[in-house]
Amino acid sequence: MTGPETVAAFRTMVTIREFENHAAQLRNRGVIVCSLHLANGHEAIAVGAHAALGSSDTVNATYRGHHWAIACGIPLGALFGEFMGRATGVNGGRGGAGFFADPDHRFLGENGIVGAGAAIGAGAALAARYDGSGRIALTAFGDGALNQGAVHEAMSFAAILSLPVVFVCENNGYAEYTPTESMFPPGPLESRAAIYGFPGVAVDGGDLRAVRETVSEAAARARAGGGPTLVVATARRLAGHHTHDAEQYRPEGEKARWAEESDPIIRLRAAILGEGLADEDELARIEGDARADVRAAADAAAAQPASDPAQLEQHVYG
Amino acid sequence: MTGPETVAAFRTMVTIREFENHAAQLRNRGVIVCSLHLANGHEAIAVGAHAALGSSDTVNATYRGHHWAIACGIPLGALFGEFMGRATGVNGGRGGAGFFADPDHRFLGENGIVGAGAAIGAGAALAARYDGSGRIALTAFGDGALNQGAVHEAMSFAAILSLPVVFVCENNGYAEYTPTESMFPPGPLESRAAIYGFPGVAVDGGDLRAVRETVSEAAARARAGGGPTLVVATARRLAGHHTHDAEQYRPEGEKARWAEESDPIIRLRAAILGEGLADEDELARIEGDARADVRAAADAAAAQPASDPAQLEQHVYG
Amino acid sequence: MSTAETTYRDALNAALHRAMHAHPETLVFGEDVAAPGGVFGVTRGLADEFGDRVFDTPISENAILGAALGASLVGRRPVVEIMWADFLFVGLDQLVNGAANVRWLTEGRMTAPLTVRTQQGALTSSSAQHSRCVEAMLCHVPGLKVGMPSNPADAYAMLLAAIADDDPAIVIEHRAIYDQRGEIDADAPVEAAAGARVVRQGADVTVVALSRMVGVALRAAELLAAEGIDAEVVDPRWLSPFDWATVEASIAKTSRLVVVHEAVRTCGFGAEVAALAAERGFWHLDGPVVRITAPDCPKPSAPSLEAVAIPDAERVARGVRRAMAGSSDDQEST
Amino acid sequence: MSTAETTYRDALNAALHRAMHAHPETLVFGEDVAAPGGVFGVTRGLADEFGDRVFDTPISENAILGAALGASLVGRRPVVEIMWADFLFVGLDQLVNGAANVRWLTEGRMTAPLTVRTQQGALTSSSAQHSRCVEAMLCHVPGLKVGMPSNPADAYAMLLAAIADDDPAIVIEHRAIYDQRGEIDADAPVEAAAGARVVRQGADVTVVALSRMVGVALRAAELLAAEGIDAEVVDPRWLSPFDWATVEASIAKTSRLVVVHEAVRTCGFGAEVAALAAERGFWHLDGPVVRITAPDCPKPSAPSLEAVAIPDAERVARGVRRAMAGSSDDQEST
Ligand SMILES: Cc1ncc(C[n+]2csc(CCOP(=O)(O)OP(=O)(O)O)c2C)c(N)n1
Ligand SMILES: Cc1ncc(C[n+]2csc(CCOP(=O)(O)OP(=O)(O)O)c2C)c(N)n1
Ligand SMILES: [Mg+2]
Numbered sequence A, B: 001m002t003g004p005e006t007v008a009a010f011r012t013m014v015t016i017r018e019f020e021n022h023a024a025q026l027r028n029r030g031v032i033v034c035s036l037h038l039a040n041g042h043e044a045i046a047v048g049a050h051a052a053l054g055s056s057d058t059v060n061a062t063y064r065g066h067h068w069a070i071a072c073g074i075p076l077g078a079l080f081g082e083f084m085g086r087a088t089g090v091n092g093g094r095g096g097a098g099f100f101a102d103p104d105h106r107f108l109g110e111n112g113i114v115g116a117g118a119a120i121g122a123g124a125a126l127a128a129r130y131d132g133s134g135r136i137a138l139t140a141f142g143d144g145a146l147n148q149g150a151v152h153e154a155m156s157f158a159a160i161l162s163l164p165v166v167f168v169c170e171n172n173g174y175a176e177y178t179p180t181e182s183m184f185p186p187g188p189l190e191s192r193a194a195i196y197g198f199p200g201v202a203v204d205g206g207d208l209r210a211v212r213e214t215v216s217e218a219a220a221r222a223r224a225g226g227g228p229t230l231v232v233a234t235a236r237r238l239a240g241h242h243t244h245d246a247e248q249y250r251p252e253g254e255k256a257r258w259a260e261e262s263d264p265i266i267r268l269r270a271a272i273l274g275e276g277l278a279d280e281d282e283l284a285r286i287e288g289d290a291r292a293d294v295r296a297a298a299d300a301a302a303a304q305p306a307s308d309p310a311q312l313e314q315h316v317y318g
Numbered sequence C, D: 001m002s003t004a005e006t007t008y009r010d011a012l013n014a015a016l017h018r019a020m021h022a023h024p025e026t027l028v029f030g031e032d033v034a035a036p037g038g039v040f041g042v043t044r045g046l047a048d049e050f051g052d053r054v055f056d057t058p059i060s061e062n063a064i065l066g067a068a069l070g071a072s073l074v075g076r077r078p079v080v081e082i083m084w085a086d087f088l089f090v091g092l093d094q095l096v097n098g099a100a101n102v103r104w105l106t107e108g109r110m111t112a113p114l115t116v117r118t119q120q121g122a123l124t125s126s127s128a129q130h131s132r133c134v135e136a137m138l139c140h141v142p143g144l145k146v147g148m149p150s151n152p153a154d155a156y157a158m159l160l161a162a163i164a165d166d167d168p169a170i171v172i173e174h175r176a177i178y179d180q181r182g183e184i185d186a187d188a189p190v191e192a193a194a195g196a197r198v199v200r201q202g203a204d205v206t207v208v209a210l211s212r213m214v215g216v217a218l219r220a221a222e223l224l225a226a227e228g229i230d231a232e233v234v235d236p237r238w239l240s241p242f243d244w245a246t247v248e249a250s251i252a253k254t255s256r257l258v259v260v261h262e263a264v265r266t267c268g269f270g271a272e273v274a275a276l277a278a279e280r281g282f283w284h285l286d287g288p289v290v291r292i293t294a295p296d297c298p299k300p301s302a303p304s305l306e307a308v309a310i311p312d313a314e315r316v317a318r319g320v321r322r323a324m325a326g327s328s329d330d331q332e333s334t
């Protein structure tokens, strides 16, 4: 990643964080009603992975997918509009924060069903085999999803067909209120890939450039006909499972400690400064701009008309 | 296994083979209408495994489950009656050859849905944890079932709860018309157990005593609180997938070669003679008796009344 | 009789506590049901009180349902939570092809006394993958019992009935009424898992309403009373087996039928009620049956859309007026 | 017009060939569909002709349906086989929570042009886990199209229509009629995936019959003709979207309605037809609707049981007589 690319990625990561925090505030204020699964702590995964993709590659993700959506370039206003139930939302307010899609940004969708997206990603990769596009598909899911039969089937299916897909497992230490380690045997999750016969690799999901590097390799392998890769990207969930999670199950102080130790944005910021890719002023300006953009997008979205009830039954069939 | 036990097991294996062959004939003659998934070549797996179980342990299996049913002690007449649609069938003719259960013989049932039985077996093992019985559960499924999400979930579930269950995968080289090797990456299937954190072991499913030994170890581990084991027992499917399978997908001569090389009954017969556990006369007598028993059971079943249509809607609810 | 005022949520919780005491073979498991007490708090306190009879599972609905089935075959009485009814579709096989067949297959020699607790319905923008109403699909599977409690007392009594029942039963809670308060009778004998209830007597029209729609129908009945229309409201409580006799007795009196549910219209449970009316109740009817349901589209997130997707008292009242007028025009019925 | 006599099986096969030629983006996959040509022979020859556009998959229905969905979102037109409708229950999520929502969610900006071929119904002791009729459950999911061809011509035309259609469509074949012969019009333009057909004109009673029951209803109509009862038989062909107008026009003429299907009674598609009749068709009806269906129990294996579980012409005829008599007594209707 070049310096400017890294700084641009920083900006996207800050935008994601500002977006999520602002969305959470709007939900507290009742401007957003639907439930929100924030990606705080996951930013480097989506931004790093997306930086490794080509312009025709597709992405699909879970309900915890705003970071992917923003990395894919879906306008903030379209997202806020979706969350607020506005006609101008990316899906006209139909899906809300946990279930939207945008073909214009090759974002095949969030999915509220744990594990369901993996086969959809495999299917997108399957399609790529026939259209000469050289396209690959990236599909993201959580650690908990590895216990879902659908994910097993998707990986097995992709392996047998040697599909150009990158499975990105965002291991954030929890599945809702359940610690990951209580639902898996000891040992690294990426080693599961062995039973499918494709590589499984771990990456520090808080390290933007490591993620980009790892996903680049996986994407190159896929594009070259080498089949799938499972990338397990460790993240620290710096928010609740969703915006109405009291987090009583969390060890005292864990979140604060994680935020301090391993906030991917703080880490990237320090690296940028340390490597002289940008100076403090520039980063502060970026942060200010990102915040301003987020607020402007939210304000503009709030001023849009609500989704039109008269349209509710449109588009069920073609 | 003592000599008499081995000879008794031989008798059960021969009975299974005679039963299956006779059932196939009856189906050809239209006396049996339902489809049959024969266990020819799988006999040593059920008989060897069952010999390793205690009297309160449970078994459940797939549509290819007659060998398990007979090993569990379900009377031949009750099975024939079931296949023939007789009121005296083990389930009154309701389920047919691919879906029956018998609590009196701790046989929790065949299952016509590939992979569905694994979780049911795990559940039976779960129950055992609470009743002080020291009971374990054995659940059998085919190689193809390993690609079914349900089996993945069942193994993961059993592992996390450390349930006393033995997963027996009968690897017979095919899933319907598809060779096993075309649907799995190279490498031994039992190595899949690693991702669940429990042992996976292979055994020659044509070798009665090896199966008994392997399942004994797995059962002892389960009973001692050591959790599940995956036993992959290699079998040679010496019949079609079912009784109306033209087997065009099979390499020329494969079945005949397999029958010659590795018929588990022929192997056990030779071993018994070689080790002097019984002589030719005794084995011939056993074979004759088994055949006679099978025929007598079939004839008796055929003479029973058909399932009573007036009862069809009984027992939907209690 | 020891009655106590409580919420729908706590009524369910009290039923679980009582069942765990009454039946030592009862187990409770599912995702986040043990230490966290369930994401909606229904299983709170059970793990503390009953130890390893209450436990969390991996995110594996097929295994949860399949293990419940297996355990139920050998002496346990599992009560499992499927967090949202929408998630049944990854594991429905174990109920449809598994549990539902056990008693029938074995001519009653085996039973599968398991209970599935789940919740459904729309609430605060829950959207297409988190508010589907699945009752009609389950009622199309003979062998399953299906109940939908509409109030705290029924939440308590019906969950207890489901657990005590030796057949596989699905109790579908409604998320939007977890905080609704009402009296429960904590010492009442355990009921059978069957039976509708007339929740409002009326002479002019029968309104059969499911789950949360019972409350909506009762409010509609108030609106209509002001106009001189006297609606009888029937809560089926158990949809499978269905207590048609109670509905028939009502339409024998009123000659008019309106069915209200939150599920989409086509092939919803309202179709079955209307069909029974068209068959067995035909000679009672003085005019067309009216179905008031969600429209035939996915459930939306936007509050402006959700507001029109879910029937409210005004819409039910309009439907009743149409029924009274004998109108076959259902343009507005969804 | 180039008509040819062929079987239902081969009609489906011809449709697949034509679609693969017409739409280069068509893929065919599923278990044993490539080299073996499908366990019922419907996909024979496709792999030879279309190479890697036809392939076998692991036994992974969720992945099959999910991959079909994913591929359909980015330009492919997958046609997947779910070998038996009973097996849908391990992967239904991808249709219900996935494919059905795509067009609606994105306001038409995305579509999921996939086709699921499956087969159902009872035949030679296929038993509880291999003969469930699932159409009503699928029709309760807005966004899915559901068709049930009852003869070779429709098998051909409807499968082509489903594949060409940009919405997710499920074509439910009936295993018992794969060998039925009939004419197909191999060059006819591709139809829309909609529309019922009156397959026998009649004045006295409307019999709506699904799939294999269309043939049964036609035989019943012959029996009844001998008694002077002139039955009109309607084949809905597509259940979702449903062509109510054709049924309504028929009952406007006959004033009597009988619905026949092989699925169990409660919450079957017959309930929807009867409900529409009770709503929109009420003033046309001169007597109760009659449903002739499988009884509300699992499908049995024993031939003696199977014979009574599946409606036959005699039973349909009795139901029609009951409808003509205006009898509400449905003791014998299943
Ligand atoms: C099939 C299914 N089961 C259960 C749920 C409820 N649920 C939503 S999120 C979640 C936890 C998922 O954990 P993980 O996969 O680690 O993703 P994370 O939320 O941590 O990003 C659960 C159980 C669901 N949405 N779908
Ligand atoms: C969920 C499901 N999918 C597909 C089928 C159809 N089917 C029946 S047997 C079979 C092959 C199973 O192969 P394997 O697990 O190896 O068992 P085997 O028949 O070889 O004993 C298939 C695909 C089914 N019964 N259930
Ligand atoms: Mg997680």
Ligand SMILES: [Mg+2]
Residues within 6 Å of the ligand: B142, B143, B144, B170, B171, B172, B173, B174, B175, B176
């Ligand atoms: Mg096999």
